Amino acid sequence: MSIVQKPYKLIVLLLVLMFGLVGCSTTKENVDGKEKVEKEEINELIVARKADAGNIDPHFISSNPTANYVYGKVYESLVSRDKDSNYIPALAEEWSQIDDLTWEFKLRKDVKFHDGSDFNAEAVKQVFDRLLDEKTASPRAVVFSMLKEVEVKDDYTAVLHLNNPFSALLSVLASSEGSIISPKAFNEGGVDLSINAVGTGPFKFESWKPGQEMILLRNEEYWGTKPSFEKLTYKVVPEESTRVAMVETGEAHVADQLPVTELNRVEGSSSMSVLRTEGFGVEYIGFNVEKEPFTDVKVRQAIAHAIEKDAIIKGVYNSVGSRVASALAPKVVGFHDGLKDFPYDVNQAKNLLKEAGFPNGFKTTIVTDDRKERINLAEVIQSQLKGIGVEVEIQVLEYGVYIETLSEGKSEMYIGGWGNATGDADYNQYNVFHSSSAGPVGNFSFYKNPVVDKLIEDARKEPNEEKRMELYAELQEIELEEAPLIPIRTLEHLSVTAKGIDQVWMNPVGFFFFE
Structure with a gap:
């Protein structure tokens, strides 16, 4: 069985009509060549999060809310999923199942990690070797217990050999546990991956003040389409009504985990929208x-x-x-x-x-x-x-x-x-x-x-x-x-967005993606 996919590219994020929000500048835009309307260009997107992240090393992440800080932003995987949950290429351009125990992945050749090191088949091998190494003691290793080893067939071809047939392989590769981390970061020391993140994604990790905020910056060397805004800031705001109020007053553009008790308030608002995903x-x-x-x-x-x-x-x-x-x-x-x-x-x-x-x-x-x-x-x-x-x-x-x-x-x-x-x-x-x-x-x-x-x-x-x-x-x-x-x-x-922020979406796991 062979599955071949076209290269995956992100769509440029257009964030419009957000007058008065942090990090915005105003430009004029023609509509049908007839009239001009105000358009806001956002340099900093602010997301109010209910809970702070825990350990952000993908091999030790213990919850989806923590994974949501970095997966799809700093870290990417070989395979991803689109809005309809179909498998699409990410760091692997195409793949094929050779037999019940063998899967071959053809990797992108234009990718670098945020630390400047090369992404290639050897990097993929080292990441999964680390995950499965008993010395690492990763609680997420159980997710890949079916994986025997990764073979480097050539610089940009990685072959996954399984211990036993595993029909759900693509599903775990497309999850946070399948994140590809820079081997340089965990091999050479000096980087504590529990509080830092070094991946290949559209954002680079900048800083984290536990209990307060985490900042990610646009990756200017990103292999895909870069985000339209330069800075992604997460604010830790445990109080539910406060998160909603931040969006309502323009202090934030997005707030996660909207409680059902606040649903009617948001639905009746002229400045906020409900983002909901089954x-x-x-x-x-x-x-x-x-x-x-x-x-x-x-x-x-x-x-x-x-x-x-x-x-x-x-x-x-x-x-x-x-x-x-x-x-x-x-x-x-x-x-x-x-x-x-x-x-x-x-x-x-x-x-x-x-x-x-x-x-x-x-x-x-x-x-x-x-x-x-x-x-x-x-x-x-x-x-x-x-x-x-x-x-x-x-x-x-x-x-x-x-x-x-x-x-x-x-x-x-x-x-x-x-x-x-x-x-x-x-x-x-x-x-x-x-x-x-x-x-x-x-x-x-x-x-x-x-x-x-x-x-x-x-x-x-x-x-x-x-x-x-x-x-x-x-x-x-x-x-x-x-x-x-x-x-x-x-x-x-359920999450809240300011009016006009209609191209931020959530997948069925509840992860944010910024097109």
Whole structure:
């Protein structure tokens, strides 16, 4: 099988009609040769971000919000995806699958890293050698566990040899984990990649004041079309209404992670627009299936029957996102649209609890992080489960403590979500349901089923796309029935832009791209 793509080029960013914004100058422009209108040329684009970045070394990035600071801006990968999630060339101009275990990538010849060193096949080899080296101890190495080695066929041809067939290879290459880092930066020392970034992208890393701001500058030697603005500044602004106000008053051009509680305010504004993208992820209620009474599938099914999803999506999420019965969102490759969800049925829920030995219900706790929407969801779950005699205590934790609590199996019920960084079913299935992922990797339910494990392993090796989809359909049927978690809604990413900033877009992971 051979896949050949045309070179990928970015479109020049036109940022217009932003009168009074930081870093703007005014020019005149003819419209249809008849009248002149004001056009603003922006030299500095300001993005208000909810959270600061963590470790920005792609081999150690632990969250999508952190990856969003540098991926597609400072760092690029061999393969990328367009607005429709189709694979397109990036640092590789074309590629071909030689056999089940061998993929060949023809690389661009006009690329340099930001430190002036050459991008070539040897650089690709060194990057993946570093990722897989046990001494590196990268938590992201598991994503490329199928990779045996990278062969340098010639200066601009890299051959990836796999340990086993892996049908989702392009999806991980096109993710943040596939970022190509300058080998000079990590080989020669002097550059701490946890707080600096050296890639090939349209922006160069300039500076970072933790908790305050990060600045990226336009890469004047970029191989593709350069951004129209010179400076990209991220401002760390945790308070949600403040981020919105910054866009409203002209202090910022973009604000990320718009809460649904602010949606109506932005939609009714004359100076702001909502940027929304259907995501790859799903939000859900999870159970620690190793803790009583959630060891019993009937208890989990009872709660599934007692949760009124439609009311939650409308009341808690302001109809943002859509109801789903699978841990895979509809945009993810492998989504099974034939699932029949648990109907809302309080009587059936009570009968199942009685069969499980809890005719009068029981007491439990639900853990959530401190996002307003999730706290509201926890309160609604608490209210709905009272109807079947289940008393729920809510524990609201700071995000870091929340992740630690789930990773260590200290929760009973929890509110969670999986953003899916690749858009392929394997990313969800292996991380959320495979027994080897129990704990910090993502299987916070500590769910273990040998049949599910084998199906996941078979699906990631299956070269026939139709058969692969059948395996994922079977997996989703089992996971629905056994209910280690209850999917609530698909994630929909919401951000705010100033009027006229209509060529900043988000992909289904929630990453910003500046055309």
